[in-house]
Amino acid sequence: xxxxxxxxxxxxxxxxxxxxxxxxxxxxxxxxxxxxxxxxxxxxxxxxxxxxxxxxxxxxxxxxxxxxxxxxxxxxxxxxxxxxxxxxxxxxxxxxxxxxxxxxxxxxxxxxxxxxxxxxxxxxxxxxxxxxxxxxxxxxxxxxxxxxxxxxxxxxxxxxxxxxxxxxxxxxxxxxxxxxxxxxxxxxxxxxxxxxxxxxxxxxxxxxxxxxxxxxxxxxxxxxxxxxxxxxxxxxxxxxxxxxxxxxxxxxxxxxxxxxxxxxxxxxxxxxxxxxxxxxxxxxxxxxxxxxxxxxxxxxxxxxxxxxxxxxxxxx
Ligand SMILES: NC(=O)c1ccc[n+]([C@@H]2O[C@H](COP(=O)([O-])OP(=O)(O)OC[C@H]3O[C@@H](n4cnc5c(N)ncnc54)[C@H](O)[C@@H]3O)[C@@H](O)[C@H]2O)c1
Numbered sequence: 001x002x003x004x005x006x007x008x009x010x011x012x013x014x015x016x017x018x019x020x021x022x023x024x025x026x027x028x029x030x031x032x033x034x035x036x037x038x039x040x041x042x043x044x045x046x047x048x049x050x051x052x053x054x055x056x057x058x059x060x061x062x063x064x065x066x067x068x069x070x071x072x073x074x075x076x077x078x079x080x081x082x083x084x085x086x087x088x089x090x091x092x093x094x095x096x097x098x099x100x101x102x103x104x105x106x107x108x109x110x111x112x113x114x115x116x117x118x119x120x121x122x123x124x125x126x127x128x129x130x131x132x133x134x135x136x137x138x139x140x141x142x143x144x145x146x147x148x149x150x151x152x153x154x155x156x157x158x159x160x161x162x163x164x165x166x167x168x169x170x171x172x173x174x175x176x177x178x179x180x181x182x183x184x185x186x187x188x189x190x191x192x193x194x195x196x197x198x199x200x201x202x203x204x205x206x207x208x209x210x211x212x213x214x215x216x217x218x219x220x221x222x223x224x225x226x227x228x229x230x231x232x233x234x235x236x237x238x239x240x241x242x243x244x245x246x247x248x249x250x251x252x253x254x255x256x257x258x259x260x261x262x263x264x265x266x267x268x269x270x271x272x273x274x275x276x277x278x279x280x281x282x283x284x285x286x287x288x289x290x291x292x293x294x295x296x297x298x299x300x301x302x303x304x305x306x307x308x309x310x311x312x313x314x315x316x
Contacts, residue, residue: 007032011035011074011099014034014043016183019182024227026052062103073103075115078117082273084184086145086147100158101158118173118239120280121139121148125278126280176280176282195303201265204267206251207269208271211249213280240291241284243282243284243295248299257303260303
């Protein structure tokens with residue numbers, strides 16, 4: 001799929017998803033301005049793009065206003081894993097809320113279309129399964145995860161108010177668990193955790209009894225959905241779930257990863273962290289219908305690429 005506009009701003013462009021998005025946009029012939037404060041992202045993720053004539057990197061924190069000239073904005077800046085977003089929760093809320101205000105202000109000045117990387121965490125610990133976009137969620141406003149969940153919910157509110165009040169062209173994407181090369185090795189996310197532990201021959205840590213389920217989307221599929229959403233007709237604004245609906249228990253995931261890595265890893269159980277949802281699965285009917293999008297990469301293929309990436313990282 002091709003995007004039809006010239007210069008793109010990607011905030012959080014040196015992170016896991018942002019760097020893959022920068023790749024896709026540059027490959028598609030677009031100029032990309034990547035903005036990042038390098039809190040969780042790193043130059044290594046975009047090193048191959050530095051020096052490319054269509055790629056520009058700018059160190060900037062989105063909690064401060066930004067004055068640049070672009071045609072479209074992807075707003076991804078925000079730490080995404082609990083370990084990182086709970087490290088400085090006030091900064092996390094600021095990044096989501098002030099970051100959204102600053103990027104929406106920029107979009108308003110430029111009359112630029114803007115996409116928000118929102119999250120399945122806006123559904124909290126859901127009472128309905130799978131989650132549809134019309135579900136309002138069940139989120140704890142005062143817990144340790146609230147800086148992220150409520151920050152992202154407030155950002156969605158801001159996007160819709162800029163749309164209602166200023167007729168800004170917005171797109172809101174609710175991203176479900178995504179995995180792939182360039183995930184942070186120590187961020188506590190389950191796929192990277194299990195792979196790194198298996199590669200090191202360490203016991204695999206499962207929180208709770210391991211019967212809780214998740215669904216995992218491979219990064220290439222996710223970026224395809226993101227690009228399709230940005231390029232969709234102006235009257236389709238979302239929110240839209242993008243994720244893989246195939247559910248798997250944590251025990252099954254651990255076994256799959258140990259099987260693919262090979263070696264002797266065993267499984268150890270630890271207590272569940274606060275507000276950890278029991279189940280999370282996207283209903284992707286809206287994405288199928290409005291964006292003609294569905295995930296294509298199976299878990300086995302996605303894990304193979306991801307394991308190869310971490311094997312290389314650990315050897316370096
Ligand atoms: N990966 C997932 O499974 C997932 C799921 C749901 C939502 N998301 C959302 O997608 C986006 C990207 O997630 P990711 O997995 O690539 O995470 P990531 O942590 O790898 O990337 C986030 C990037 O934002 C940058 N950043 C953080 N605060 C910033 C600030 N104040 N100013 C400028 N840059 C800042 C970080 O340095 C990093 O490069 C996030 O908004 C996240 O909430 C991701």
